[in-house]
Amino acid sequence: MKLKTTYLGTVYQFSSLKDLFAKANEEKSGDRLAGIAAETVQERIAAKQVLSYLTLQDIRENPLLSPEEDEVSRIIEGQINEPTYQSIKNWSVSELREYILNDTTTGEDLKRLSRGLNSEMIAAVAKIMSNLDLVHAANKIEILSKCNITIGQKGVLASRLQPNHPTDNVEGMMASMKEGLAYGIGDAVIGINPVDDSVESVKRLLHATHDFIQKWEIPTQNCVLAHVTAQMKAVQQGAPADMIFQSIAGTEAANRSFGITALLLEEANEMAKVYGTGTGPQRLYFETGQGSELSAEAHYNIDQLTLESRNYGFARYYDPYIVNTVVGFIGPEYLYNNKQVIRAGLEDHFMGKMHGIPMGVDICYTNHIKADQNDIEDLGVLLTAAGVNFIIAAPMGDDCMLNYQSLSYHDVATLRQTLNKRPAPQFEAWLEKMGIFENGKLSKYAGDPTIFSR
Known part of the structure; x- marks a missing residue:
């Protein structure tokens, strides 16, 4: 050699x-x-x-x-x-x-x-x-995955609706969720990052989202992004979770710093099949991001791109419904500026697709990084052109709980319209039924949460 x-x-x-x-x-x-x-x-x-x-x-x-x-x-x-x-x-x-x-x-x-x-x-x-x-x-690569609905089809840009709230207030979270749904967001998952990841808090948020989804017959999935062990306990106690979530890393030592092992994730997958409300066959959601192994001092002098690729090899073993990299979230210590964030987002998406996993991206940045909204909109265009399975959207592009900037609901709608993409077929049919879409485009009711007060 x-x-x-x-x-x-x-x-x-x-x-x-x-x-x-x-x-x-x-x-x-x-x-x-x-x-x-x-x-x-x-x-x-x-x-x-x-x-x-x-x-x-x-x-x-x-x-x-x-x-x-x-x-x-x-x-x-x-x-x-x-x-x-x-x-x-x-x-x-x-x-x-x-x-x-x-x-x-x-x-x-x-x-x-x-x-x-x-x-x-x-x-x-x-x-x-x-x-x-x-x-x-x-x-080139089409990766289909199914929990309650199927996403990943060519021409589809799915989205995660992220209605986080700084105090886990259900009323505030529901207000954000209604607005997002009214923009056609949420076919990949309605996923909440909780402030309080106790079992009782996870159960409360899962019940709130599940009840709303059931009432309005929304073809989507719910998930609360607490630690996997809290979700497992909540599901065992009857909480309605369509998927179980966990952040993962590219080395065993980094995963242990997250409080997980390969065996624990296998147990979570089996528990989701037995107790979860998702119809499957895929019921896991993983999140990654370049630099996490270095943060955990578990990188073994391996570069962060290669470690990120190892995340996807690890994820592939479990056949997840969705995986996303949170590019730009960890901070300038790992991705310093817009050029590095854009490059990392394209690398991560390509490597995920090449592993055969349903790859999404949280296109985002923190306020102490040398990037701004124009930069992540640029990356949004590039990833949409690259056939990303889903992207994440927060109200007005500002996550008021995690304190970082992402794409907004209307950004996703604009990317779909500009690059001729559609929501997942089952979700789009529901949007048409609700009057949110007309002839494949947003109607005059777009962004109006009072649709759910009729």
């Missing part, structure tokens, strides 16, 4: 595959904070060049984090389809990129191919792709 090259008269020698992966990554403040980033643009280009010539076999046979010491690595390794891998193991990373982008390669081809790839291979090819490459490649 050659880890050396000469570029513009300078010899670049990389100490290991881990070192090469980190230095081939696009500029990320998190990698610099970890002390593993390329020192110069020239070193980054040299690293990309060396990486492009490595074979998929080189990557598999030199794991960045050994399966013997990490359960995420074991799960990723255990999912590789050997016949598919054997047919492509001698491809270089560059040849994998060419195959992905080739006009004759279909989305179905890529889904079959993905079963022979591990997460590090997918991360490697993302590192040598441009932003437009990432958009074009991801848009």
Whole structure:
């Protein structure tokens, strides 16, 4: 395995595959904070060049984090389809990129191919792709998933309605939810981040959303994004949860810092099947984000893009209904500015799709990052063009509980109208029945929550 090259008269020698992966990554403040980033643009280009010539076999046979010491690595390794891998193991990373982008390669081809790839291979090819490459490649892949309804169809842009409230006040949360539904938002999930993640609080919020969904016969799913153990207890006690949620990470140690293990998530999945109200077959919701492993001091000097890809390999094992990366949320220590946030959002979406999972994005930023609303609207356009399964929307784009900026309800409506996207078919039929949509477009009642007071 050659880890050396000469570029513009300078010899670049990389100490290991881990070192090469980190230095081939696009500029990320998190990698610099970890002390593993390329020192110069020239070193980054040299690293990309060396990486492009490595074979998929080189990557598999030199794991960045050994399966013997990490359960995420074991799960990723255990999912590789050997016949598919054997047919492509001698491809270089560059040849994998060419195959992905080739006009004759279909989305179905890529889904079959993905079963022979591990997460590090997918991360490697993302590192040598441009932003437009990432958009074009991801848009080829259609990933359908079903809980109560099916999302992910070509031409569909689904959305999570996020009616958070700073005191978990049900009346305030319901007001935001009604407004969002009146804009056609909420087909992927009505998902609440609670301030109080006690079992009783989770039960109260689940009952409130479920009762409203039942009353108005809304074809969607509910979820309260508390810790998985609180949701499991609530569901056992009869709370109506269509899905169970958990944030995940790309290493076993980082997952343990979240208070989870692979076994716990298997138990949650089984519990959702037995006690949950979702019809399935998929009943899990995972959330990720570049930099979480470094925050937990559990990154093993692996770059944050590669760790994020490992999230998706881990998630794939559980066959979730939805997964989303919260790009731009953790802060400038990991993604410093608009350029880094946009790049990370496109990388994450592509890597999720290449793992065959139903990938969404919370397109967002915090107030101490060098980005603004125009930047996340730009990323919204790019991801919609890339065929993202769903995006997240909060009232006026401002989450008053988590204190960060996301897309608004009307932003999602505008993206659909501008780029010729639709809500999920079952949800759109309900919108037409309610008079919120007319002939596939928002009606004069758009955004009017009094629709639910008639």
